Amino acid sequence: MAASTEKLYRLLQFFKQSRKITLGFHRNQARIQLLRNQWCTLQNYSALKLLPRRSTITSITTVCAVSWFKKTEEGETEVGKKLSVVEKADELYSANETIALYNLLKDNVDETDDEVLWRLARACCDMSKMTQNFIRKREYMYEGFEYIKKAIKLNDNNFACHKWFAILLDKTAEFEGTKKRIENAYLVKQHFVRAVELNPKDATSMYSIGHWCYLFADMSWFNKKIASAIFSTPPSSTFEEALKYLEMAEEADPDFYLWNHVYLGKTYLQLGEVEKGKWYLNRAREMTRKNISLDEHEAQMEAFRTLLNHKLIDPKDNDPKKKKAEESS
Structure with a gap:
């Protein structure tokens, strides 16, 4: 998707069309793909919720009925249930199923468990990024901040609590x-x-x-x-x-986040190391993932803009992936 978006960007630049139209198109393309995944999740969830249920099913086992958890064995401890929520939450997060993740954690929120609370705070942050409604953005961000404040009070030695407290402290301040x-x-x-x-x-x-x-x-x-x-x-x-x-960060987990490539590229440019900066920006721009997020699509576009602004790329150049393939052949 990133490559086809760049082609449209170059075309619009060539005809001197609005930069805002180009960037808006890129964001909309990314959102469409993201919403398709989320819509599939919601459809599956809605269909399964309509299946007949025994009257004795609890709220937790209702979630089991839609295949979000394994069946709870009789006599399972509360700790086991919490681990099931956390494990499924991590699976949904890896798959970028933001809406399903948020709903799962909201339905099973435990205000005495810092592991559930910081994940819910993170989900609120991601929900805020997805919506274009300013009021909803703000509501999600402040909701997440309330959860992370509770989490860090429960466990001051949890690194994730400190990380997401810092993120949400800054994100709420943006408003x-x-x-x-x-x-x-x-x-x-x-x-x-x-x-x-x-x-x-x-x-x-x-x-x-x-x-x-x-x-x-x-x-x-x-x-x-x-x-x-x-x-x-x-x-x-x-x-x-x-x-x-x-x-x-890159040494600890190579290619973990496209924004890290973008800021490595920008930093090298600021330090005058143009070739290193160009390499990282092109790496961010050309990276492909199975479940790329909207946030990382934005990173790819920022890498492209930075290359253009520093005249390290010509808008009329061929697709970089195609060019690379031609050079290797």
């Missing part, structure tokens, strides 16, 4: 403006660093610190003025520090 995001900046980084301390192999937390460093290294003059008004020593970073964490 309150740049000043609020800058106010939260130190606390956001503090929780990401704590997540890495608790789990040195967690690539997402490393990427998040690298992204934080990049944003503050690349901060505009206006935002620096805001930061100076809030803090006696405003948050700051360097592209070298950003590169350190982004490379750590």
Whole structure:
């Protein structure tokens, strides 16, 4: 899909059409594919819910009836049930079944289990990204923030709680403006660093610190003025520090997230290492996955825009995958 979208992008650029139309088309194509998967899930769920049920079936075993869990053996402990919810939640997350994941966790939310709560907070964040309605975006993000605040109180030694607390602290601040995001900046980084301390192999937390460093290294003059008004020593970073964490993330889990490739590319460009920057941006642009998310489609488009803006690619060039195949043959 990314390659065909780029072709349309080049065509529209050639005829000097609106950039907004091009980017909107890319996002809509990605959303259509994502919604198809979710619609199939909802259809299967709805059909199975109409099957006749015994009156003794509980809410948990109703979910079993739609094949979300294995049958619960008589006498199964509460711990076993919780593990079933977590295991199925992880399967749905890997398959990018966001709606089904959110509904599963909402139906089985346990406010005494940090493992369920942080996953529900993550699902709320993903639901927010999917909708275009500003009010619903905000509602999902703040709902997720409430869950993660409860989770981190339950278990301060859970790295995922710190990671998603930092993410949602920043995401909710986006709705309150740049000043609020800058106010939260130190606390956001503090929780990401704590997540890495608790789990040195967690690539997402490393990427998040690298992204934080990049944003503050690349901060505009206006935002620096805001930061100076809030803090006696405003948050700051360097592209070298950003590169350190982004490379750590890639080493911990290669190709785990296309945005990590994008920011590696951007950081190398900022440091004057053009060939390395171009390599990472092209890798993000050309990557294919079975269940690519809308978020990663956006990363591919950002990689393409960055290459164009730095004149590292011609909009009229052939499809990079086709060109690569021709060169190898």
